[in-house]
Amino acid sequence: MILRRSRATTPQADSYLLDTKEFKDFTHTDPWRVLRIQAEFVEGFGTLADLGPAVSVFGSARAARDSPRYRQAQEIGKRLVEAGFAVITGGGPGAMEAANKGAFKAGGTSVGLGIELPFETGMNEWVDVGINFRYFFARKTMFVKYSQGFIVLPGGFGTLDELFEALTLVQTQKVTSFPIILVGTDYWGPLMEWIRTTLVGEGTISASDVDLIRITDDPAEAVRITAEGSAHHHNP
Numbered sequence: 401m402i403l404r405r406s407r408a409t410t411p412q413a414d415s416y417l418l419d420t421k422e423f424k425d426f427t428h429t430d431p432w433r434v435l436r437i438q439a440e441f442v443e444g445f446g447t448l449a450d451l452g453p454a455v456s457v458f459g460s461a462r463a464a465r466d467s468p469r470y471r472q473a474q475e476i477g478k479r480l481v482e483a484g485f486a487v488i489t490g491g492g493p494g495a496m497e498a499a500n501k502g503a504f505k506a507g508g509t510s511v512g513l514g515i516e517l518p519f520e521t522g523m524n525e526w527v528d529v530g531i532n533f534r535y536f537f538a539r540k541t542m543f544v545k546y547s548q549g550f551i552v553l554p555g556g557f558g559t560l561d562e563l564f565e566a567l568t569l570v571q572t573q574k575v576t577s578f579p580i581i582l583v584g585t586d587y588w589g590p591l592m593e594w595i596r597t598t599l600v601g602e603g604t605i606s607a608s609d610v611d612l613i614r615i616t617d618d619p620a621e622a623v624r625i626t627a628e629g630s631a632h633h634h635n636p
Protein backbone atom coordinates (compact mmCIF):
# COMPACT_ATOMS: atom_id res chain seq x y z
CA MET A 401 0.00 0.00 0.00
CA ILE A 402 1.25 3.48 -0.84
CA LEU A 403 -0.08 6.64 0.78
CA ARG A 404 1.26 10.02 -0.46
CA ARG A 405 0.79 13.75 0.13
CA SER A 406 -2.13 14.51 2.46
CA ARG A 407 -2.84 10.83 2.90
CA ALA A 408 0.66 10.09 4.19
CA THR A 409 0.73 9.54 7.93
CA THR A 410 3.21 11.21 10.25
CA PRO A 411 4.95 10.30 12.39
CA GLN A 412 6.16 6.97 11.03
CA ALA A 413 4.35 3.85 12.21
CA ASP A 414 7.35 2.52 14.09
CA SER A 415 7.48 5.60 16.26
CA TYR A 416 4.06 4.55 17.60
CA LEU A 417 5.56 1.27 18.63
CA LEU A 418 8.20 3.02 20.72
CA ASP A 419 5.73 5.40 22.31
CA THR A 420 3.94 3.64 25.16
CA LYS A 421 0.80 5.76 25.03
CA GLU A 422 0.45 5.63 21.27
CA PHE A 423 1.05 1.89 21.33
CA LYS A 424 -1.72 1.45 23.86
CA ASP A 425 -4.05 3.36 21.53
CA PHE A 426 -2.96 1.14 18.65
CA THR A 427 -4.20 -1.96 20.48
CA HIS A 428 -7.73 -0.58 20.06
CA THR A 429 -7.48 -0.18 16.29
CA ASP A 430 -8.69 -2.49 13.53
CA PRO A 431 -5.18 -3.32 12.20
CA TRP A 432 -4.31 -4.55 15.69
CA ARG A 433 -7.53 -6.60 15.77
CA VAL A 434 -6.49 -8.27 12.53
CA LEU A 435 -3.32 -9.45 14.25
CA ARG A 436 -5.32 -10.78 17.18
CA ILE A 437 -7.69 -12.59 14.80
CA GLN A 438 -4.72 -14.03 12.93
CA ALA A 439 -3.25 -15.18 16.23
CA GLU A 440 -6.49 -16.98 17.10
CA PHE A 441 -6.39 -18.89 13.81
CA VAL A 442 -2.70 -19.73 14.26
CA GLU A 443 -3.27 -21.00 17.81
CA GLY A 444 -6.36 -22.98 16.79
CA PHE A 445 -4.77 -24.61 13.74
CA GLY A 446 -1.55 -25.31 15.66
CA THR A 447 -3.28 -26.89 18.65
CA LEU A 448 -5.79 -29.00 16.74
CA ALA A 449 -3.73 -30.12 13.73
CA ASP A 450 -3.07 -33.60 15.18
CA LEU A 451 -6.44 -34.11 16.82
CA GLY A 452 -7.63 -36.95 14.57
CA PRO A 453 -11.29 -37.78 13.97
CA ALA A 454 -13.53 -35.62 16.13
CA VAL A 455 -17.18 -34.70 16.56
CA SER A 456 -18.55 -31.43 17.95
CA VAL A 457 -21.33 -31.60 20.50
CA PHE A 458 -23.50 -28.50 21.00
CA GLY A 459 -26.25 -27.75 23.44
CA SER A 460 -27.51 -25.45 26.13
CA ALA A 461 -25.03 -23.79 28.46
CA ARG A 462 -27.84 -23.95 31.02
CA ALA A 463 -28.54 -27.71 31.09
CA ALA A 464 -28.65 -28.62 34.78
CA ARG A 465 -26.32 -31.33 36.06
CA ASP A 466 -29.24 -33.44 37.31
CA SER A 467 -31.26 -33.13 34.09
CA PRO A 468 -31.93 -35.85 31.48
CA ARG A 469 -30.37 -33.53 28.85
CA TYR A 470 -27.10 -33.43 30.79
CA ARG A 471 -27.07 -37.22 31.17
CA GLN A 472 -27.74 -37.61 27.44
CA ALA A 473 -24.88 -35.28 26.53
CA GLN A 474 -22.54 -37.18 28.86
CA GLU A 475 -23.61 -40.48 27.28
CA ILE A 476 -22.97 -39.05 23.81
CA GLY A 477 -19.49 -37.89 24.85
CA LYS A 478 -18.71 -41.38 26.15
CA ARG A 479 -20.06 -43.18 23.08
CA LEU A 480 -18.20 -40.89 20.70
CA VAL A 481 -14.93 -41.81 22.39
CA GLU A 482 -15.82 -45.52 22.23
CA ALA A 483 -16.46 -45.03 18.50
CA GLY A 484 -12.97 -43.54 18.08
CA PHE A 485 -13.74 -39.81 18.08
CA ALA A 486 -12.35 -36.92 20.09
CA VAL A 487 -15.12 -34.70 21.47
CA ILE A 488 -15.16 -30.96 20.83
CA THR A 489 -17.47 -28.59 22.71
CA GLY A 490 -17.64 -24.90 23.54
CA GLY A 491 -15.85 -25.74 26.79
CA GLY A 492 -18.56 -24.08 28.88
CA PRO A 493 -21.14 -25.36 31.39
CA GLY A 494 -24.33 -27.38 30.79
CA ALA A 495 -24.44 -29.73 27.81
CA MET A 496 -20.85 -28.77 26.88
CA GLU A 497 -19.56 -29.81 30.31
CA ALA A 498 -21.57 -33.04 30.14
CA ALA A 499 -20.16 -34.08 26.75
CA ASN A 500 -16.62 -33.23 27.88
CA LYS A 501 -17.17 -35.22 31.08
CA GLY A 502 -18.38 -38.27 29.15
CA ALA A 503 -15.39 -38.08 26.82
CA PHE A 504 -12.88 -37.54 29.62
CA LYS A 505 -14.23 -40.38 31.77
CA ALA A 506 -14.15 -42.72 28.78
CA GLY A 507 -10.44 -41.96 28.38
CA GLY A 508 -10.78 -39.97 25.17
CA THR A 509 -9.64 -36.57 24.02
CA SER A 510 -11.87 -33.85 25.40
CA VAL A 511 -11.57 -30.49 23.66
CA GLY A 512 -13.05 -27.14 24.71
CA LEU A 513 -13.18 -24.16 22.36
CA GLY A 514 -14.04 -21.46 24.86
CA ILE A 515 -15.29 -17.98 24.11
CA GLU A 516 -14.44 -14.78 25.97
CA LEU A 517 -17.72 -13.38 27.30
CA PRO A 518 -18.60 -10.38 29.50
CA PHE A 519 -19.84 -12.86 32.13
CA GLU A 520 -16.87 -15.19 32.37
CA THR A 521 -17.80 -18.80 33.07
CA GLY A 522 -14.39 -20.35 32.44
CA MET A 523 -13.51 -23.67 30.84
CA ASN A 524 -15.22 -26.67 32.42
CA GLU A 525 -13.02 -29.04 34.44
CA TRP A 526 -13.40 -31.97 32.00
CA VAL A 527 -11.60 -30.27 29.12
CA ASP A 528 -8.06 -31.48 28.57
CA VAL A 529 -7.29 -29.54 25.39
CA GLY A 530 -8.64 -26.01 25.73
CA ILE A 531 -8.38 -22.90 23.57
CA ASN A 532 -9.96 -19.57 24.42
CA PHE A 533 -11.24 -17.34 21.63
CA ARG A 534 -12.26 -13.71 21.61
CA TYR A 535 -13.92 -13.96 18.18
CA PHE A 536 -16.88 -16.26 17.54
CA PHE A 537 -16.07 -16.58 13.84
CA ALA A 538 -12.51 -17.82 14.46
CA ARG A 539 -13.85 -20.33 16.98
CA LYS A 540 -16.56 -21.50 14.57
CA THR A 541 -13.97 -22.22 11.92
CA MET A 542 -12.28 -24.62 14.35
CA PHE A 543 -15.51 -26.51 15.09
CA VAL A 544 -16.13 -27.14 11.40
CA LYS A 545 -12.55 -27.70 10.31
CA TYR A 546 -11.71 -30.25 12.99
CA SER A 547 -15.05 -32.10 13.23
CA GLN A 548 -16.39 -34.97 11.18
CA GLY A 549 -19.95 -34.07 12.19
CA PHE A 550 -22.14 -32.17 14.64
CA ILE A 551 -24.43 -33.59 17.32
CA VAL A 552 -26.83 -30.95 18.59
CA LEU A 553 -28.72 -31.21 21.87
CA PRO A 554 -31.49 -28.83 22.93
CA GLY A 555 -30.23 -25.29 23.34
CA GLY A 556 -30.86 -21.59 22.88
CA PHE A 557 -29.55 -18.93 20.52
CA GLY A 558 -25.93 -20.14 20.72
CA THR A 559 -26.89 -23.69 19.80
CA LEU A 560 -29.22 -22.52 17.01
CA ASP A 561 -26.45 -20.34 15.60
CA GLU A 562 -24.07 -23.31 15.50
CA LEU A 563 -26.73 -25.58 13.99
CA PHE A 564 -27.72 -23.19 11.20
CA GLU A 565 -24.15 -22.29 10.33
CA ALA A 566 -23.39 -25.99 9.84
CA LEU A 567 -26.56 -26.48 7.78
CA THR A 568 -25.67 -23.56 5.53
CA LEU A 569 -22.16 -24.92 4.97
CA VAL A 570 -23.51 -28.35 4.03
CA GLN A 571 -26.35 -26.93 1.90
CA THR A 572 -23.89 -24.77 -0.06
CA GLN A 573 -21.45 -27.70 -0.28
CA LYS A 574 -18.68 -25.84 1.52
CA VAL A 575 -18.40 -29.05 3.53
CA THR A 576 -19.48 -32.48 2.32
CA SER A 577 -20.44 -35.74 4.01
CA PHE A 578 -20.98 -33.87 7.24
CA PRO A 579 -23.71 -35.43 9.40
CA ILE A 580 -25.84 -33.10 11.53
CA ILE A 581 -27.88 -34.90 14.16
CA LEU A 582 -30.45 -33.33 16.46
CA VAL A 583 -31.02 -35.15 19.74
CA GLY A 584 -34.44 -34.66 21.37
CA THR A 585 -37.53 -35.16 19.22
CA ASP A 586 -39.72 -33.31 21.76
CA TYR A 587 -37.50 -30.21 21.58
CA TRP A 588 -36.61 -30.18 17.89
CA GLY A 589 -39.85 -31.63 16.49
CA PRO A 590 -41.70 -28.27 16.21
CA LEU A 591 -38.68 -26.64 14.52
CA MET A 592 -38.49 -29.53 12.04
CA GLU A 593 -42.20 -29.18 11.38
CA TRP A 594 -41.77 -25.44 10.71
CA ILE A 595 -38.84 -26.16 8.41
CA ARG A 596 -40.91 -28.74 6.48
CA THR A 597 -44.08 -26.70 6.21
CA THR A 598 -43.02 -23.04 6.08
CA LEU A 599 -39.51 -23.13 4.62
CA VAL A 600 -40.17 -25.87 2.06
CA GLY A 601 -43.72 -24.58 1.55
CA GLU A 602 -42.53 -21.03 0.81
CA GLY A 603 -39.70 -22.36 -1.35
CA THR A 604 -36.90 -20.79 0.70
CA ILE A 605 -35.26 -24.21 0.94
CA SER A 606 -35.59 -27.36 -1.19
CA ALA A 607 -37.46 -30.39 0.11
CA SER A 608 -34.17 -32.32 -0.13
CA ASP A 609 -32.50 -29.82 2.25
CA VAL A 610 -34.61 -31.25 5.07
CA ASP A 611 -32.70 -34.51 4.66
CA LEU A 612 -29.51 -32.74 5.74
CA ILE A 613 -30.82 -33.02 9.31
CA ARG A 614 -31.27 -36.29 11.19
CA ILE A 615 -33.19 -36.45 14.43
CA THR A 616 -33.23 -39.01 17.24
CA ASP A 617 -33.71 -39.47 20.98
CA ASP A 618 -31.11 -42.19 21.29
CA PRO A 619 -27.45 -41.27 22.05
CA ALA A 620 -26.28 -44.60 20.56
CA GLU A 621 -28.13 -43.90 17.32
CA ALA A 622 -26.79 -40.33 17.20
CA VAL A 623 -23.24 -41.65 17.40
CA ARG A 624 -23.91 -44.45 14.90
CA ILE A 625 -25.36 -42.02 12.33
CA THR A 626 -22.40 -39.69 12.89
CA ALA A 627 -19.88 -42.48 12.41
CA GLU A 628 -21.58 -43.72 9.21
CA GLY A 629 -22.10 -40.24 7.81
CA SER A 630 -18.61 -39.03 8.55
CA ALA A 631 -16.85 -41.95 6.88
CA HIS A 632 -16.13 -39.99 3.70
CA HIS A 633 -15.72 -36.57 5.22
CA HIS A 634 -12.51 -34.69 4.63
CA ASN A 635 -11.82 -31.57 6.62
CA PRO A 636 -11.83 -28.40 4.50
Ligand SMILES: C/C(=C\CNc1ncnc2c1ncn2[C@@H]1O[C@H](COP(=O)(O)O)[C@@H](O)[C@H]1O)CO
Pocket residue numbers: 457458459460461462489490491492493496513514515517521554555556557558559560562
Ligand atom coordinates in the same frame (compact mmCIF):
# COMPACT_ATOMS: atom_id res chain seq x y z
C1 LIG B 1 -24.76 -18.50 29.58
C2 LIG B 1 -23.83 -19.30 30.42
C3 LIG B 1 -22.56 -19.55 30.07
C4 LIG B 1 -21.94 -19.07 28.83
N1 LIG B 1 -20.71 -19.79 28.56
C5 LIG B 1 -20.41 -20.33 27.37
N2 LIG B 1 -19.19 -20.88 27.24
C6 LIG B 1 -18.84 -21.46 26.08
N3 LIG B 1 -19.65 -21.55 25.01
C7 LIG B 1 -20.87 -21.01 25.11
C8 LIG B 1 -21.30 -20.36 26.28
N4 LIG B 1 -22.56 -19.93 26.08
C9 LIG B 1 -22.90 -20.28 24.82
N5 LIG B 1 -21.91 -20.94 24.23
C10 LIG B 1 -21.92 -21.52 22.87
O1 LIG B 1 -23.26 -21.56 22.37
C11 LIG B 1 -23.83 -22.85 22.61
C12 LIG B 1 -24.78 -22.79 23.78
O2 LIG B 1 -25.56 -21.62 23.72
P1 LIG B 1 -27.04 -21.64 24.26
O3 LIG B 1 -27.55 -20.28 23.94
O4 LIG B 1 -26.97 -21.93 25.73
O5 LIG B 1 -27.75 -22.71 23.50
C13 LIG B 1 -22.73 -23.80 22.99
O6 LIG B 1 -22.72 -24.93 22.12
C14 LIG B 1 -21.45 -22.97 22.90
O7 LIG B 1 -20.66 -23.29 21.80
C15 LIG B 1 -24.34 -19.88 31.69
O8 LIG B 1 -25.69 -19.70 31.87
